[in-house]
Amino acid sequence: MLAIVIPYYKLTFFEQTVESLANQTDKRFKVYIGNDNSIEDPIEVLEKFKGQFDYDYHKFETNIGKDSLIKQWERCIDLSLNEEWIMILGDDDVLGNNVVEEFYKNFNVFKEKSNVVRFATVSQNYKKMEASEVYSHPVWEKASLSYFRRFKGLTRSSLSEYIFKRSVYNKKRFYNFPLAWHSDDWAWLEFSEEKPIFTINESVINIGFSDLSLSGMDNNQELKNLATIQFYKKIIKEKLGGFSKQQALELLMEYEILIKKTRKLTQNEWLLLTCKYSVNFKVVSFIKLIRRILISIMKS
Numbered sequence: 001m002l003a004i005v006i007p008y009y010k011l012t013f014f015e016q017t018v019e020s021l022a023n024q025t026d027k028r029f030k031v032y033i034g035n036d037n038s039i040e041d042p043i044e045v046l047e048k049f050k051g052q053f054d055y056d057y058h059k060f061e062t063n064i065g066k067d068s069l070i071k072q073w074e075r076c077i078d079l080s081l082n083e084e085w086i087m088i089l090g091d092d093d094v095l096g097n098n099v100v101e102e103f104y105k106n107f108n109v110f111k112e113k114s115n116v117v118r119f120a121t122v123s124q125n126y127k128k129m130e131a132s133e134v135y136s137h138p139v140w141e142k143a144s145l146s147y148f149r150r151f152k153g154l155t156r157s158s159l160s161e162y163i164f165k166r167s168v169y170n171k172k173r174f175y176n177f178p179l180a181w182h183s184d185d186w187a188w189l190e191f192s193e194e195k196p197i198f199t200i201n202e203s204v205i206n207i208g209f210s211d212l213s214l215s216g217m218d219n220n221q222e223l224k225n226l227a228t229i230q231f232y233k234k235i236i237k238e239k240l241g242g243f244s245k246q247q248a249l250e251l252l253m254e255y256e257i258l259i260k261k262t263r264k265l266t267q268n269e270w271l272l273l274t275c276k277y278s279v280n281f282k283v284v285s286f287i288k289l290i291r292r293i294l295i296s297i298m299k300s
Contacts, residue, residue, distance in 0.1 A: 001028065001029070001030065001083040001084060001085075002028065002029040002030075002083055002084075002085050002086075002087065002100065002103060002163065003029070003030055003031075003032060003077075003080040003081070003083035003085070003086045003087070003166075004021065004029050004030070004031045004032070004087045004089050005031075005032045005034070005073075005076045005077050005079070005080060005086060005087065005088050005089065006031060006032070006033045006034070006076070006088075006089050006090075006091055007034055007036060007065070007069075007072045007073055007076045007088065007090075007091070008033050008034060008035045008036065008038065008042055008091045009035075009036045009038045009040075009065060009091060010038070010040065010091050010092060011038070011040035011041075011042055011045070012092065012210075013091070013092035013126065013208055013210075014042055014045055014091045014092070015045045015048070016092075016094050017089065017090070017091055017092065017093060017094055017095075018045055018046065018048075018049050019049065019094075020094040020095040020096075020097070021049070021052075021053050021055075021095065022049045022052035022053055023097045024053065024095065024097060024098075024099065024100045024101070025097055025098050025100070025101045026098075026100040026101035026103075026104055027053055027054070027100070028100060028104060029053070029054075029100050030054045030055065030056070030080070030081075030083065031053060031054065031055035031056070032055070032056050032058075032076060032077075032079040032080045033046070033055060033056070033057045033058070033076075034058055034060060034072070034075060034076030034079055035057070035058065035059040035060060036060060036063050036064060036065040036072050037059065037060050037061060037062055037063040038063075042057075043057075056079060058079055060075065068176060068180075069179065069180035069183075070174045070175075070176040070180050070183055071176075073088055073174060073180070074173070074174065076088070077169070082166075083166065084165065084166055084167075085103075085117075085163050085164065085165060085166065086163065086164055086165075086166055086169060087160070087162070087163045087164075088159050088160065088162075089160050090158075090159065090160045090207070090208065092126075092208030092210065093158075093160040093205060093206060093207050093208050094124070094205070094206040094208070095203075095205055095206075096119075096203045096204040096205060096206075098202070098203050099119060099200075099203040099205060101203075102119075102200045102202050102203040103117065103163065103200065103203075106198070106200055109198070110198035113195060113196070113198070114140075114192075114195050114196055114197060114198040115164060115165045115168045115191050115192055115193055115195050116143070116162060116163075116164050116165075116188055116191050116192050116195075116197045116198070117162065117163040117164070117197070117198050117199075117200065118137065118161050118162045118163075118197055118198075118199050118200070119161050119199070119200050119201075119203050119204065119205050120134055120135060120136040120137070120161075120199070120200070120201045120202075120203065120204045120205070121134070121135045121156065121158070121161045121204060121205050121206070121207050122134055122135070122204055122205075122206050122207070123135075123156060123207050123209055124206045124207060124208050124209060125209045125210075126208060126209060126210035127209070127210050131206070132156075134204055135155055135156055136199070136201040137155065137197075137199040137201065138199060139198065139199050139201070140196040140197070140198060140199075141196055141197050141199065142192075142196055142197075142242075143188050143189050143192035143196070143197055143242075144189065144239065144242040144243050144247075146188065146197055147185055147188070147189060148243065148247050148251075150185070151250075151251070151254070156207075157184070157185065157188075158184065158207050159184040160205060160207060161205045161207065162184070162188065164187070164191050165191070168191045168193060169191065172187070172190045172191055174186075174187055175187070175190075175234070177227040177230055177231060178223040178224075178226050178227040178230070179220060179223050179224060179227055181223070181224050181227035181228065181231075182227055182228060182230075182231035185231065186231060186234065189235075189239055189242075225258065225261070225262065228258055229255070229258050229259060232251060232254060232255040232258065233255065233272075235251060236251065236252060236255055236272065236276055237272070240252075240276060240279075240280070245280045245282065248276070248279075248280040249277070249280055249282065249285050252273055252276055252277060252280070255273070256269075256273060256292075264296065264300070265296065270293050270296070273289060274289065274293070277289050
């Protein structure tokens with residue numbers, strides 16, 4: 001059984017989200033909606049589709065998402081029962097009609113071979129009222145390679161397009177980066193447990209993008225930058241061995257550049273970089289690192 005968990009807060013596009021659930025050609029799922037004490041009541045929308053799919057609705061007495069989106073995701077997941085697989089669906093994202101059908105159609109293919117399943121996506125820009133091309137993926141792909149394609153700007157990724165095993169979620173949980181920025185990226189590296197991500201390209205999920213969405217907001221860039229630095233630091237310390245030597249060197253350089261945009265690197269950060277450059281040794285890259293360290297010392 002599949003649990004579709006919706007951490008609800010915004011009403012603006014919510015009816016489209018709910019309608020896409022009602023339109024599923026396979027109804028073998030249950031929806032759990034956790035209202036983060038929003039002032040926008042979704043009951044009227046839910047009543048409109050009552051009886052068209054199975055759902056539980058709960059309004060929390062406190063708003064926790066403003067302080068930690070991760071805690072909101074997790075308490076919404078806690079509303080669910082013992083479904084083996086979980087999707088966290090944004091309240092402005094829309095499922096293609098056959099998402100659940102294709103999930104079960106492919107179930108016997110991936111159930112023992114993968115902990116993480118994803119779908120093709122379209123990025124729906126509500127600000128400009130335009131949609132992107134369809135982003136599809138290799139059917140089987142190593143999680144590190146999947147992230148590196150995103151790092152290089154060759155694809156996109158967001159929380160709603162993934163389904164993951166409850167058992168691996170219970171072990172790993174989501175990492176609480178500021179604003180939950182990159183928390184989903186880290187989750188797929190962790191949740192995969194060295195198994196490949198399985199992609200279903202025959203179904204498409206529309207990912208909403210607007211001034212109301214976190215990715216569309218411009219007033220929190222400082223926290224996003226902090227989260228990104230923390231994310232790369234965790235990759236460097238814990239996951240770098242899953243990347244090729246060249247990929248690792250590019251990630252190391254990105255980490256250094258991100259820090260330099262806001263401040264000087266600390267001694268411990270230079271030591272971490274030196275250690276990782278040594279493990280992924282290339283003569284030219286290592287010499288350039290030493291030169292940058294010497295210049296930093298001379299300036300200070």
